[in-house]
Amino acid sequence: MDGSSAQAEPPHPPPTERRPAAGEPEPALGTAIGRDLTAFSRTVTATAGHLIGPFAEPGGGHANHYTVTMGDISKQLAKRPSIQKRMLSFNHRSPGELVRSKLSTAEIQHRALTHVPDEMLANIPPVEHAYSLFQGFQATVPDETFAATERGRTRHRRRSSGKHKALEGLNGSTPDGPPTLAQMGREKAALTRQLEMLGIRKHMSSAEIREIDMKIANLNRMRNIVFDRLAQLEQEESEIEHEIVAVENKIEELEDELALAGIGENNMHQTDPSSAEDTPGEDGSFMSESIYNKIPGKHPRKRKTNRKLSKPMLHEHLEPGAAIKDMQTHSDTITCLDFDVPFGTMVTAALDDTVGVWDLNSGKCLGMLEGHHASVRCLQVEDNIVATGSADASIKLWDLSKAESYRYQTTADDEEKGSKHIAPSMAECHILTLDSHIDEVTALYFQGDMLVSGSEDKTLRQWDLEKGRCVQTLDVLWAAAQSSMDEGKWRTPGGRTANGDFVGALQCFDAALACGTADGMVRLWDLRSGQVHRSLVGHTGPVTALQFDDVHLVTGSLDRSIRIWDLRTGTIFDAFGYDHPVTSMQFDARRIVSACGENVVKIYDKTDGRHWDCGAGLKDDNPMPASIIDRVRIKDGYLVEGRRDGMVGVWAC
Incomplete structure (x- = not known):
């Protein structure tokens, strides 16, 4: 058609x-x-x-x-x-x-978005599975013929009489008798198939493990990328905080200049030249004493320091025991160190008679605290204030906020010139000297306007920092004599304490003072009465470190042990020992860290009771063994340790 x-x-x-x-x-x-x-x-x-x-x-x-x-x-x-x-x-x-x-329209959009070009399809890796999807499904189907209970019931019988039954099957057996050869063949085929299915399931499990490992590796790469991003954000945050503080300081300086100019102008208008001889000032100045005391330049306003406005969290995402930084701080053994906050400011002292201030974020030296005539034996950092106790029997207080301008300015200049960083002097940071002791100052602790120090002169002294003078002296040797202690135990013919400092460590809170001495005793003092409230007996060597909280007091000693005391009962709550003497110890909310004459830091986890090591001594690839660690400090999982070769290591803990 x-x-x-x-x-x-x-x-x-x-x-x-x-x-x-x-x-x-x-x-x-x-x-x-x-x-x-x-x-x-x-x-x-x-x-x-x-x-x-x-x-x-x-x-x-x-x-x-x-x-x-x-x-x-x-x-x-x-x-x-x-x-x-x-x-x-x-x-x-x-x-x-x-x-x-x-x-x-929706279907056209879907096809456009889900289209995969041939170039991408060519990069798909080949299938490495030896079994098909259908075989994997078959392997997961339960086999009811040979259940687990049946296998357990017949396995022993087959092993013991399998050959005998096979021979009887050859001779011809009755239906009620032993199994025939054909039945045994079927059973063998079923078991062979079951073995094959188990092999498939094993292969599937192995492939699943490899896939999980690949996902873990990808997640680790993504974590490293985000971690680097977090580190960069904290670096930028630190720089912005420094700029904010610098602007605030400039604003205060301008306010002081304007106030000074206003006061001078007012006095020029109010002062009568004919009555200059009636003014209180003997030097003929035009300002009275009361006005003179109001001048901002007379009592300079305290500069703001580069304090952390936000809490650093980079170290919290590191694996415990991960190395953060190594710093060459001194040329001799580090005697003491302390820092304020993680990635903040650290102060170190060594036997080379130097005291350095360091930026833990950049790892560079901000300056040197100069003024002591001998090595510093103990120090403490609290906000902007640093207290140092020296072998010259003096205690000095320093205000680091006065030297805060050195931080980024000096570093930037060095980078432009390409020269080696030269640490400036921070002598102008000195604000107070306490010199009532007559021998080495070996321990100190300050809080607010009160400072307590211990010395080789066998006394503890309480200081009023507002007035700058000693308000109370506690005779430790007299307190020991009250307990029938032999004075000869304390000193050697050379005049030094045997094996350790006479006052090895102390800490105070309000009117309570804990002090560890060379006789192994830990004495709890009441500063209001000046008397020993309780003595804790247990250590057999000089006490070198102590710290307490609301419930427990932790002490370390040269007798190679750390003891945890219950302050409510005065008894030992827990104790553990090491192979070498404990020279330094501190704890935070979770861990107790200690230096025990090794190239690693001994760490005790209070939550699960686990002991583990952290430090450069764990690395087997170092050509030179790490030096012995003598000093440790920890805050919020941020660990700093000082070694005998002048190195300082920073770790996540």
Whole structure:
């Protein structure tokens, strides 16, 4: 049938179609649907030529053919109103619109986003699995034929009489007798299949472990990236905090200058030159003493220091025992050290008679505290104030905020010049000297306006920092004599204490003072009465370190032990020993760290009772062994240790 005949043929049912007469039963439903489909197929066949044939009329003649064809189809579907309604909607659409309507906008967007180019598909690694997905599924299906209970019940019987039963099967056994050879073969096949399934499951588990390891490696790489980002943020935070402090200091200086200029101008207007001899000032100055005392320059305002406005958290995300920094601070054994906050300011002293101030963030020296005539034996850092006790029997207090301008300015100059950093002197930071002791100062502790010091002169002295004088002297030797102690135990013929300092460590809180001495005693003093309230007996060597909180007091001694005391009962709560004498100890909320004559720091975790080591001595790749550690300090999981070669190590703990 060609296109012309199809166009001349009317789109009506063929004349041979007969409708049922009145009273005649309706044809079967299948017969009626078959006739309708036949008529519909003829119409579609007839109109196909109009859709795919050449268009005779120029300029869109196909639209007319399409409209006529759709009209013919709608007439054929008169018996199906629902289909006819949908076909009528197509009557006003072009073939191009019909094609485009098959793909919705959402589907086009989805296909565009989910399309993977061939370049990316080429990078997909090949499949390394030896088994297919279907085999893996088979291996996970439980085998009911040989359950675990049945295997356990028959395994021993097969081992003991397997050969005998096989021989009986060869001779022919009864159904109620031993299994036949065929049964044994089936059992072997089942067990072999089960063994194969177990091998598949093992391979699946191994592949899953490798996939988990790969995910862990990827997560570690992502963690390192975020960790570096956190370190950069904390570095920028530190610099911005320094700039804020610098701006605040400049604002205060400008305010002081304006106030001074205002006071001078007021006095110039109020002072009568004819009555200059009546002014209180003997030097002929135009300002009275009361006004003179109000001048900001007379009592300079305390400079702000570069304090941490936010808490550093970088070390909290490091693995315990991870190295943060190594610093060469001195050329001789470090005698004492302390720092304020993690990544803050550290002060160190050594036997080379130098005291250095260091920036723990950059690792560079901010300056040297000069003024002592001998090595510093003990020190403490509290906010901006540093207290140092020396072998020259003096105690000096320093205000680091006065030297805060050295921090970034000096570092920037060195970087521009490319020269070696030269630490400036911080002698101008000195604010007070306490010199009532007559021998070496070996221990000190200050809090607020009160400072307590211990010396080789066998006394403890309480100082009022506001007035700058000693307000109480406690005779430790007299207190020991009250306890029937032999004085000869304390001194050697050379005049030094045997094995350790006479006063090895002390700490105070309000009126309570704890002091550890060379006789191994820990005495609790009441500063209000100047008497010993309690003596803790247990150590057999000089006490070198102590620290207490609300409930417990922890002490370290040259007898190679650390003891934890219960302050409520005065008894030993816990104790543990080491291979060498304990020279330094401190604890924070979770861990007790101590220096015990080794190149590692001994750490005791109070939460789980675990002992572990931290330090450069654990590294096997060092060509030179690490030096012995003598001093340790810890705050908020941030550990600093000082060694005999002048090195300082910073660790996450």
